[in-house]
Amino acid sequence: MRRLSLYLRLLQEADAQREETISxxxxxxxxxxxxxxxxxxxxxxxxxxxxxxxxGVPELLRELREILGLNRRWKVALxxxxxxxxxxxxxxxxxxxxxxxxxxxxxxxxKIGRNLAGQEILDDHEMxxxxxxxxxxxxxxxxxxxxxxxVVDRIVASGVSAVLNFAPVRLRVPEGVxxxxxxxxxxxxxxxxxxxxxxxx
Amino acid sequence: MRRLSLYLRLLQEADAQREETISxxxxxxxxxxxxxxxxxxxxxxxxxxxxxxxxGVPELLRELREILGLNRRWKVALxxxxxxxxxxxxxxxxxxxxxxxxxxxxxxxxKIGRNLAGQEILDDHEMxxxxxxxxxxxxxxxxxxxxxxxVVDRIVASGVSAVLNFAPVRLRVPEGVxxxxxxxxxxxxxxxxxxxxxxxx
DNA sequence: CCTATCTTGTGAATGTTTTCACAAGGACTC
DNA sequence: GAGTCCTTGTGAAAACATTCACAAGATAGG
Numbered sequence: 001m002r003r004l005s006l007y008l009r010l011l012q013e014a015d016a017q018r019e020e021t022i023s024x025x026x027x028x029x030x031x032x033x034x035x036x037x038x039x040x041x042x043x044x045x046x047x048x049x050x051x052x053x054x055x056g057v058p059e060l061l062r063e064l065r066e067i068l069g070l071n072r073r074w075k076v077a078l079x080x081x082x083x084x085x086x087x088x089x090x091x092x093x094x095x096x097x098x099x100x101x102x103x104x105x106x107x108x109x110x111k112i113g114r115n116l117a118g119q120e121i122l123d124d125h126e127m128x129x130x131x132x133x134x135x136x137x138x139x140x141x142x143x144x145x146x147x148x149x150x151v152v153d154r155i156v157a158s159g160v161s162a163v164l165n166f167a168p169v170r171l172r173v174p175e176g177v178x179x180x181x182x183x184x185x186x187x188x189x190x191x192x193x194x195x196x197x198x199x200x201x
Numbered sequence: 202m203r204r205l206s207l208y209l210r211l212l213q214e215a216d217a218q219r220e221e222t223i224s225x226x227x228x229x230x231x232x233x234x235x236x237x238x239x240x241x242x243x244x245x246x247x248x249x250x251x252x253x254x255x256x257g258v259p260e261l262l263r264e265l266r267e268i269l270g271l272n273r274r275w276k277v278a279l280x281x282x283x284x285x286x287x288x289x290x291x292x293x294x295x296x297x298x299x300x301x302x303x304x305x306x307x308x309x310x311x312k313i314g315r316n317l318a319g320q321e322i323l324d325d326h327e328m329x330x331x332x333x334x335x336x337x338x339x340x341x342x343x344x345x346x347x348x349x350x351x352v353v354d355r356i357v358a359s360g361v362s363a364v365l366n367f368a369p370v371r372l373r374v375p376e377g378v379x380x381x382x383x384x385x386x387x388x389x390x391x392x393x394x395x396x397x398x399x400x401x402x
Numbered sequence: 403c404c405t406a407t408c409t410t411g412t413g414a415a416t417g418t419t420t421t422c423a424c425a426a427g428g429a430c431t432c
Numbered sequence: 433g434a435g436t437c438c439t440t441g442t443g444a445a446a447a448c449a450t451t452c453a454c455a456a457g458a459t460a461g462g
C-alpha cells in the first residue's frame with residue numbers, strides 16, 4: 001500500500017502546520033486521489049476518524065507510523081558505492097524517517113577503505129559477515145545490472161529479507177523476501193510513451 | 202504500461218545473445234509474469250507473433266521501440282545539480298536508450314558555470330529561455346521538496362510536457378502534462394511495511 | 403500429405419481495485 | 433434538545449486487470 005506512505009508524509013506536513021484535524025477530502029486533494037479512496041485505505045486497518053470532523057492529525061500520524069512499522073529504526077546496508085550509491089548515502093530523507101545506513105560495500109579496491117559520508121567503504125568480501133554481525137535488515141542494491149543478481153543472492157543467503165534494487169534488471173528472490181525496484185529508465189520510457197501516444201491522437 | 206518497457210529490455214538482452222525467437226512463456230519467465238499476460242499486453246498493440254514459434258526478437262524489438270516512442274532521441278533537461286542530479290547526469294542507461302540530457306540548471310551560485318559530466322551548469326534564471334531554445338521535451342526534477350512545485354510550474358509554463366520527479370512531494374501539473382514520480386522513501390517504507398506485516402503474522 | 407507438437411491470439415471467467423451512494427454518528431447553533 | 437451541517441465507514445456497483453482455456457496457425461518429421 002504505497003498510498004499509505006504518501007498519507008504519512010502529508011500528515012507530517014499538516015502536523016508541522018499545526019493542523020489538528022484533516023478530512024479524507026483534504027488528504028485526497030493533497031495526494032491526488034479521492035476521498036472515498038482515502039477512507040477505504042484507512043478503514044482497512046481500523047477506524048481512526050471522527051464523523052463530521054475528520055481525522056485527528058497526531059492520532060492518525062501515530063497509527064500510520066505503527067501500521068507501516070516506522071516506530072523504530074531500520075538497519076540498512078548499501079551495496080555499491082558508485083554514483084547512485086554515493087547520492088543515496090547522504091540522502092537526508094532516509095535518515096529522517098528512521099532508515100539508518102550502517103554499512104557500505106564495494107568491490108573496487110580503490111574505493112575500499114575510503115570514507116563516504118562518515119562510513120568506511122567495506123570490502124565486498126566482508127559483506128556476509130558484516131551483515132550478520134550488524135543485524136542488517138534492509139539492503140539497498142546500487143551495483144551495475146550484471147552484478148545485481150549475484151549480489152542479491154548473497155544478501156538473501158546472509159539473512160536479509162528486504163531489498164531495494166536500483167539496478168535495471170528484474171531480480172529473483174525466494175519467497176518471503178520483500179523486493180522493490182526503483183527503475184528510472186522505465187519511468188522515463190513511460191514519459192516517452194505518454195508523449196508519443198498523445199501525438200498519435 | 203510499464204511492463205512493455207521491461208519486455209523491451211529483455212528483448213535487447215535476448216538480441217545480444219543472438220536469440221532469434223522468443224516465446225511468451227520465455228518472456229514471462231524473465232519478467233516475472235505469466236505467458237497469458239505477455240500475450241495480452243502485446244496483443245493490445247497488434248499481433249506480432251508467429252503461432253507455434255513465438256515472437257521474432259528483432260521484429261518485436263522494433264515494434265516495441267515504435268510503440269514506446271524510442272526510435273528517436275529525446276531532449277532532456279536536468280533541474281538541480283545536487284547529489285541526485287549529479288548521479289543522474291552520468292547515468293549511462295539514459296543515454297543508452299536515447300535520452301540525452303542537454304541542459305542542467307541549479308540555483309546555487311557556487312555551482313553555476315561549473316562543468317558536470319560535460320555540461321555547463323546553467324543559472325536557474327535561464328531555465329525558461331534555454332528550455333524553449335533547445336526544444337527540451339522532458340524535464341527531470343531533482344531539487345529539494347520545498348522547491349519542486351515552483352520549479353515544475355515554471356517548466357510547464359515554458360512548454361515542457363513531461364516531468365520525471367525525484368523530489369519527495371506530490372506535484373500538481375495541468376492536464377496534458379505527463380508526470381512520473383521516483384519516490385525512494387516510499388519504496389523503503391514499503392519494505393518496512395512488508396517486514397512488519399510479516400512479523401505480525 | 404498427414405500427424406504430432408508448439409505457441410499465438412482471444413473470448414470468457416475470475417479476481418482486484420476504485421468509485422458511488424448513503425445511513426449513521428458527532429458537533430455546533432439557536 | 434431539535435435541527436442543520438459535516439464527514440466517516442461501508443455495502444453495492446462499476447471499472448479494470450489478470451488468468452484460464454482453447455480454437456486456429458505454423459512448423460517439422462516422417
